Amino acid sequence: MLEIKNLHARIAEDGTEIIRGLNLTVKAGEVAAIMGPNGSGKSTLSYILSGREDYEVTEGDILYNGESILELDASERAAKGIFLAFQYPVEIPGVATMQFLKVAMNEQRKYRGEDELTTPEFMRRVKEAAAELKIAPEMLRRPLNVGFSGGEKKRAEILQMALLEPKLCVLDETDSGLDIDALKVVADGVNALRSPDRAVIVITHYQRLLDYIVPDTVHVLYKGQVIKSGDKTLAHELEAKGYADLIEAAA
Amino acid sequence: MNMQQAIKMTAAETALVDAYTAQIGDLPGDGAVLSLRDTLVHELRTAGLPTRRIESWHYTDLRTLLRAVPAADPSAFADRVEAVVPGSSVLAVRSGQADLKSLPKGVTARSYTESLLDGSAVVGLTVLGADDAIGRINGGLVRGGLEIAVAENVELEAPLEIQVVQSHGQAHTRFPVFFGAGAKATVIERHLSTNAEASFVSTVSDVTLAERADVIWIILQQQGLADTHLGQIRFDLGKDAKLHLFVINAGGKLVRQEIHGKASGEGADLTLRGINLLGGESHTDVTFTLSHDVPHTTSSEIIRNVVFDRAKGVFQGKILVAKDAQKTDAKMSCNTLLLSDDADFSAKPELEIFADDVQCGHGATVIDIDHTQLFYMLARGIPENKARAMLVNAFVAEIVEELEDDEELVEALEGIISAWLEKHA
Numbered sequence: 001m002l003e004i005k006n007l008h009a010r011i012a013e014d015g016t017e018i019i020r021g022l023n024l025t026v027k028a029g030e031v032a033a034i035m036g037p038n039g040s041g042k043s044t045l046s047y048i049l050s051g052r053e054d055y056e057v058t059e060g061d062i063l064y065n066g067e068s069i070l071e072l073d074a075s076e077r078a079a080k081g082i083f084l085a086f087q088y089p090v091e092i093p094g095v096a097t098m099q100f101l102k103v104a105m106n107e108q109r110k111y112r113g114e115d116e117l118t119t120p121e122f123m124r125r126v127k128e129a130a131a132e133l134k135i136a137p138e139m140l141r142r143p144l145n146v147g148f149s150g151g152e153k154k155r156a157e158i159l160q161m162a163l164l165e166p167k168l169c170v171l172d173e174t175d176s177g178l179d180i181d182a183l184k185v186v187a188d189g190v191n192a193l194r195s196p197d198r199a200v201i202v203i204t205h206y207q208r209l210l211d212y213i214v215p216d217t218v219h220v221l222y223k224g225q226v227i228k229s230g231d232k233t234l235a236h237e238l239e240a241k242g243y244a245d246l247i248e249a250a251a
Numbered sequence: 252m253n254m255q256q257a258i259k260m261t262a263a264e265t266a267l268v269d270a271y272t273a274q275i276g277d278l279p280g281d282g283a284v285l286s287l288r289d290t291l292v293h294e295l296r297t298a299g300l301p302t303r304r305i306e307s308w309h310y311t312d313l314r315t316l317l318r319a320v321p322a323a324d325p326s327a328f329a330d331r332v333e334a335v336v337p338g339s340s341v342l343a344v345r346s347g348q349a350d351l352k353s354l355p356k357g358v359t360a361r362s363y364t365e366s367l368l369d370g371s372a373v374v375g376l377t378v379l380g381a382d383d384a385i386g387r388i389n390g391g392l393v394r395g396g397l398e399i400a401v402a403e404n405v406e407l408e409a410p411l412e413i414q415v416v417q418s419h420g421q422a423h424t425r426f427p428v429f430f431g432a433g434a435k436a437t438v439i440e441r442h443l444s445t446n447a448e449a450s451f452v453s454t455v456s457d458v459t460l461a462e463r464a465d466v467i468w469i470i471l472q473q474q475g476l477a478d479t480h481l482g483q484i485r486f487d488l489g490k491d492a493k494l495h496l497f498v499i500n501a502g503g504k505l506v507r508q509e510i511h512g513k514a515s516g517e518g519a520d521l522t523l524r525g526i527n528l529l530g531g532e533s534h535t536d537v538t539f540t541l542s543h544d545v546p547h548t549t550s551s552e553i554i555r556n557v558v559f560d561r562a563k564g565v566f567q568g569k570i571l572v573a574k575d576a577q578k579t580d581a582k583m584s585c586n587t588l589l590l591s592d593d594a595d596f597s598a599k600p601e602l603e604i605f606a607d608d609v610q611c612g613h614g615a616t617v618i619d620i621d622h623t624q625l626f627y628m629l630a631r632g633i634p635e636n637k638a639r640a641m642l643v644n645a646f647v648a649e650i651v652e653e654l655e656d657d658e659e660l661v662e663a664l665e666g667i668i669s670a671w672l673e674k675h676a
Contacts, residue, residue: 050630077630089629094645100631103641108632160631 001199002026002168006060008177009048018044020224029196033210034203034236036221037243042203046172050084051077079111081167085174089153092144100144101126105163129162133189149181158189169200187212207239221249266320268296273389281370292391300577301384310565310597311536313384316505320451327420328444335663339410344395344424357405363396363425375427375457379511385483389423389453396425403431410437419448424455432433437467444475456484460492462516467495474503476531483509490516498525498537501671506535508574514548524650525554529562530675536565543576552583555647559675567599574605583613588646640672
């Protein structure tokens with residue numbers, strides 16, 4: 001589903017290279033965890049996958065279902081099924097949550113040549129998904145993410161993910177700022193979306209989230225490269241020993 | 252006021268004077284009206300159009316900006332269009348002739364041309380001081396309009412929409428409107444152009460609210476990209492009268508909308524809201540003065556500007572509080588979203604307070620689209636044009652939603668705004 005080949009990328013504004021020859025393959029149905037110390041390029045990778053313009057790719061390629069996505073803007077990538085759950089979901093005063101959800105769902109459908117949802121059908125889907133994630137209807141009546149608590153914001157991200165039904169989900173530090181109950185709700189939401197034709201990339205600092213969303217593969221990112229890949233036991237190893245040994249071995 | 256020798260007239264000044272000369276004998280008016288017209292045009296000829304040296308025109312040097320004026324063509328009015336709010340009573344002005352078929356109960360109206368012909372118009376055909384170029388041009392050249400009265404205690408169920416639809420040439424219209432005590436109404440004063448040919452439009456509305464009258468007045472300017480629009484609204488608020496004045500500029504090449512009001516009865520309240528949607532190479536100026544003349548009057552002004560391309564915008568707002576006008580409460584703010592490096596907006600809020608027990612304040616801000624918000628929307632599959640339009644829309648929607656009592660009106664205005672934004676984003 002996703003193939004990242006020798007990717008080099010830098011911050012557009014000042015030219016700082018963040019990703020330095022990264023290789024990664026994620027298959028359909030797979031849950032891949034990306035771990036690594038602060039500053040290793042984890043969040044940058046999530047932004048580059050989703051098409052944020054603050055970064056430029058200088059070398060290499062990103063293939064999604066066999067096609068390069070480098071020329072697609074963020075909205076086209078989203079419409080093709082790439083979803084980024086933000087580490088810090090953005091507040092947008094003046095844009096109602098329901099309106100935002102409806103526009104996003106219908107714009108994606110339009111891009112794919114599908115019919116727009118009728119209002120009753122849209123309402124039905126939102127109600128169902130919101131109930132699963134224990135999201136109160138009052139929350140949906142507020143402007144997007146405005147006045148939401150940290151946990152509510154993360155649940156709202158997973159709600160959007162459930163409604164948009166992406167093929168490749170990238171969760172950027174979804175566990176940050178969550179207490180254990182909220183973490184379980186979010187993890188259940190993600191696990192409910194696991195399917196043979198969907199891939200999930202879980203970017204995280206800690207093993208904790210991976211107890212709830214159990215990965216098929218674990219990749220360690222350091223200085224913009226994958227320095228080691230393994231199965232879920234690698235995450236446990238890192239939890240016990242830290243990154244130092246791995247970094248030394250890679251140096 | 253002007254001791255210097257006669258100036259060399261610009262092409263636009265010449266065209267305006269020529270338009271007058273060419274229509275002598277044809278412009279409606281009795282002896283008094285015609286002689287007043289002569290005086291006004293003479294003043295225009297000697298003083299010329301206002302320049303930046305005149306304080307109230309400092310940011311809109313009309314003499315430089317007004318390059319050309321299309322010739323007057325009395326047949327240039329176009330057909331009426333669909334009302335903004337379905338079910339409105341539409342009063343269209345065509346070739347200076349008012350169409351008075353659909354008057355609701357409690358409303359009387361007659362053609363302003365008749366008032367010019369019988370001379371009753373002369374009382375209101377005034378200029379507001381030496382710098383009132385709009386009053387002068389309009390007074391010299393006005394051919395028609397409507398004189399409207401809403402009777403005491405009449406509550407109109409649907410809006411009255413005054414339409415001036417222009418295709419090319421010139422239009423000079425005037426609308427004296429009187430709201431009787433306790434009358435309640437929504438009026439949409441709408442100016443629009445049907446094509447890309449240049450028009451030159453001047454219009455003056457002269458609105459009086461008797462005590463307890465409660466009026467929503469919307470000025471919707473949707474001229475074409477080659478058009479000059481010089482608009483003025485004067486209003487006088489009686490005791491406990493409430494005016495919600497909403498100015499939307501969504502068109503025009505060179506636009507000046509003046510708002511001059513008086514809160515002359517205790518308990519009078521003005522809510523002024525303005526939305527300036529500016530694009531292309533246009534220049535749009537909203538100039539506002541309000542005098543709080545008596546105690547216990549209130550006003551609140553919010554102007555929101557969205558500026559694209561190489562457009563320029565101006566807001567001048569001046570609130571005067573007379574010595575006796577204690578307990579005045581006035582708040583004015585002007586917020587601008589600049590959407591291109593070449594866009595420009597000048598805001599000049601002023602307070603002149605002679606009373607000592609008042610609450611008055613003003614503020615002005617300039618912001619840009621938030622890139623994090625934009626990326627967030629794109630990352631959800633919303634195309635950039637649409638995402639920008641939604642963000643800009645969010646910036647102005649807030650003040651439209653204040654009209655929440657009339658859902659159809661809110662929906663109609665939001666529709667006009669989002670259509671404009673989707674075209675320009």
